[in-house]
Amino acid sequence: MPISPTRPRPSLRSLFVPAILASIAAHPSVAFAAEKDAPELPVLVRSFREVETPAPPFENGRFDPRPGETIAFLGGTNTFDQDRHAHLEERLHLAWPDRDLKLRNLAWQGDVLTYQARPRNFYTKKGDPQPGSVPDLRERTAPGIVFIAFGKMESLPGGDWSADAYRELVAQLGTRTRRLVLVAPTPFFPSGPAQSQAATRNARLATVVDDIRSIAAENDALFIDLFTPFRETPDPSLSPNGIHLTDAGHRAVAAEIARQLDFPAAPDSADKPELSQSLRQAILRKNRLWQQYYRPTNWAFLFGDRQHVPASRDPVERGERWFLREIDSLPPLIAETEADIHRYAREMASSR
Numbered sequence: 001m002p003i004s005p006t007r008p009r010p011s012l013r014s015l016f017v018p019a020i021l022a023s024i025a026a027h028p029s030v031a032f033a034a035e036k037d038a039p040e041l042p043v044l045v046r047s048f049r050e051v052e053t054p055a056p057p058f059e060n061g062r063f064d065p066r067p068g069e070t071i072a073f074l075g076g077t078n079t080f081d082q083d084r085h086a087h088l089e090e091r092l093h094l095a096w097p098d099r100d101l102k103l104r105n106l107a108w109q110g111d112v113l114t115y116q117a118r119p120r121n122f123y124t125k126k127g128d129p130q131p132g133s134v135p136d137l138r139e140r141t142a143p144g145i146v147f148i149a150f151g152k153m154e155s156l157p158g159g160d161w162s163a164d165a166y167r168e169l170v171a172q173l174g175t176r177t178r179r180l181v182l183v184a185p186t187p188f189f190p191s192g193p194a195q196s197q198a199a200t201r202n203a204r205l206a207t208v209v210d211d212i213r214s215i216a217a218e219n220d221a222l223f224i225d226l227f228t229p230f231r232e233t234p235d236p237s238l239s240p241n242g243i244h245l246t247d248a249g250h251r252a253v254a255a256e257i258a259r260q261l262d263f264p265a266a267p268d269s270a271d272k273p274e275l276s277q278s279l280r281q282a283i284l285r286k287n288r289l290w291q292q293y294y295r296p297t298n299w300a301f302l303f304g305d306r307q308h309v310p311a312s313r314d315p316v317e318r319g320e321r322w323f324l325r326e327i328d329s330l331p332p333l334i335a336e337t338e339a340d341i342h343r344y345a346r347e348m349a350s351s352r
Contacts, residue, residue, distance in 0.1 A: 040124045040125065040126075041172075042116075042169075042172060043116050043118050043122060043123065044074055044106070044116060044169065044172070044173070045172045045173060045175070045176065046123045046124070046140075047106055047123050047140060047141055048072070048140055048141050048142075048143040048146075048173075048176040048177075049139075049140035049141065049142055049143060049176075050140075050176075051143060051176060051177070054143070054174060054175060054176055054177050054178050055143070055144070055177045055178060055179050056178055056179075057178045057179065057180075057220035057221065058179055058220075058222055061220075061222065062262075063181070063222055063261040063262065063263075065092075065096055065099050065101055065144075065145060066099070066144070067098075067099050067100060068099070068100050068101075068102070069099070069101060069102070069144040069145060070101075070102045070103075070104055070141060070142040070143070070144040070145070071092065071101060071102070071103050071104070071144060071145045071146075071147070072103075072104045072105075072106050072141050072143070072144070072145070072146045072147070073103075073104070073105045073106060073107055073146075073147045073149065074106055074107060074111075074146065074147065074148050074149065074150075075107040075111065075147075075148070075149030075150060075183070076107060076108070076109065076110060076111045076112060076149070076150070076152075076153060077107075077109045077110065077244055078149070078152075078185075078186070078243075078244055078245055079105070079107035079147075079149045080105065080107040080108060080109050080111075081244070081245065081250065082105060082107075082250065083105045083284075083287040083290075083291065084284075084287075085247055085250035085251070086280060086283045086284055086287065087250050087251045087253075087254035087255075088250070088253070088254035088257060088258075089103050089283050089287075090254075090269075090279065090280060090283060091254050091255075091257075091258050091263060091266060092263075093279070093283070093341060093342070093345040094266035094267060094269075094279075094345055094348055094349070095258065095263040095264045095265075095266050096264070097342075097345035097346050097348065097349035098346065098349070100338075100342045102142075102144075102338060104141045104290060104294075105287065105290065105291075105294075106141060106294065107149075108295075111150075112150065112153055112154055112159070113150040113151070113154050113161070113162065113165050113166060113169065114154075114160060114162065114165050119299040119300075119303075119304060120299075120304050120305060121135065121136055121303050121304060122136060122303075123136050123138070123140065124136060127303060128303070128304060128305050128307055128308075130305065130307060130308040131308060132307060132308045133303075133305075133307040133308055134303070134307065134321075134324070135303065136303045137303075137324070138293065138327065139331060143173075143176035143177035144177060144179060145177070145179045145180075145181065146173055146176075146177060146179065146180050146181070147180075147181045147183055148169070148170070148173070148180060148181070148182050148183060149183040149185065150166065150169075150185075151166075151184065151185050151205070151208040151209070151211075151212055152185035152186070152188075152205065152208075152243070153243075154208065155201070155204045155205040155207075155208045156201065156204075161208050161211075163211040163214075163215065166211065166212065166215055167215055167218075170182070170215060170219050170221065174219070178219070178220070178221075180216075180219065180221040180222070181221065181222045181223075181224060181261075182212050182213075182215060182216040182221050182222070182223050182224070183212075183224045183226060183257075184208075184209040184212045184213065184223070184224065184225045184226055184227045185205070185208075185209075185226060185227060186226045186227065186230050186238075186239075186245065186249070186253065187202045187205060187227050187230050187231040187234070188201040188202050188205065188242050188243065189230075189234055189235070189236055189238055189239035189242045189243075190234050190236050190242070191236035191237075191238075191239050191240065191241065191242050192239065192240060192241035192242040192243070193241070194241075194242055195236070195242055198234070198242060202227075202231055205227065206227070209225065209227045209228075213225070222261070224256075224257055224260050224261065225260065226253060226256060226257075229256060230252075230256075235252075237249075238252055266349075267348045267349055269348075272347075272348060275344060275347055275348055276348065278340075278344050279341065279344035279345060279348060282337055282340040282341045282344055283341055285337050286334060286337040286338055289330055289333050289334045289337060290334055292330060293327065293330040293331065293334065296327055298323060301323050302323045302324070302327060307321070
């Protein structure tokens with residue numbers, strides 16, 4: 001029947017929304033957003049292994065990794081990019097070559113203090129409800145030392161910096177470990193298309209740095225100030241766009257962290273360049289393997305909402321999930337590569 005010109009034409013919304021709601025009511029398994037189960041922990045917390053008793057703060061306020069300890073990093077793009085440059089990780093292994101440290105970068109491009117986008121079912125206890133699906137079975141990161149690096153992007157207009165939200169994150173992570181290092185971000189550098197705004201942006205960022213310093217003191221956490229030293233002597237070559245770091249920027253930041261945390265003296269890489277290169281290549285290989293484990297591709301077929309389809313199963317042994325088999329092969333490869341890292345670090349130390 002034609003619609004009368006005097007009657008309003010029904011919108012697509014009015015036609016389809018009731019049908020969609022009816023479908024959800026009839027199939028509650030797809031109404032994941034309306035589930036009444038207990039909420040999952042925030043993603044930055046549930047990425048760590050649960051513990052009965054969190055490790056206490058650093059003794060005497062001194063950064064001193066324990067043998068075999070895991071050092072994790074939380075933050076946005078600059079923190080994520082540490083894996084590609086590896087300057088800080090190399091310094092850590094050379095400063096404590098006999099500690100067999102394990103470094104895990106949990107940062108994600110675009111992460112900010114109050115929002116971290118992750119795939120569906122990422123480290124959740126409850127997985128996809130389809131038959132044959134399993135929850136995320138990957139190993140959680142051991143909560144040893146955790147570096148927290150937020151605040152720069154949040155300081156921008158509309159960035160929604162909140163000291164209370166930062167305190168809440170510190171408290172949540174404190175249920176896993178209290179060996180926390182709060183990192184005040186680098187300043188906005190006078191480079192890139194917004195270089196003329198660097199001074200104005202840094203004036204706002206300075207208040208964020210003060211908040212982070214205060215929160216560190218409140219929680220007996222260590223504090224690293226990357227803002228003040230690089231603001232006092234701004235170097236445009238350290239950033240291509242005023243925000244992110246170049247390789248030289250990552251190298252300078254690693255040196256400043258080592259200075260402020262009072263790393264022990266390390267061997268000079270120039271003394272044994274071939275051995276130093278082997279160490280660096282092993283670190284980069286471990287980081288690639290770790291990212292494949294922590295941020296695997298084909299997530300929907302691994303722990304997402306496509307586990308039940310034929311493509312997620314072995315073409316011969318149809319009962320076997322070959323995506324699970326592949327992800328389970330990575331931890332031994334990571335451990336093997338870390339053994340190489342520890343060996344090279346010891347050999348570098350013995351050459352002093």
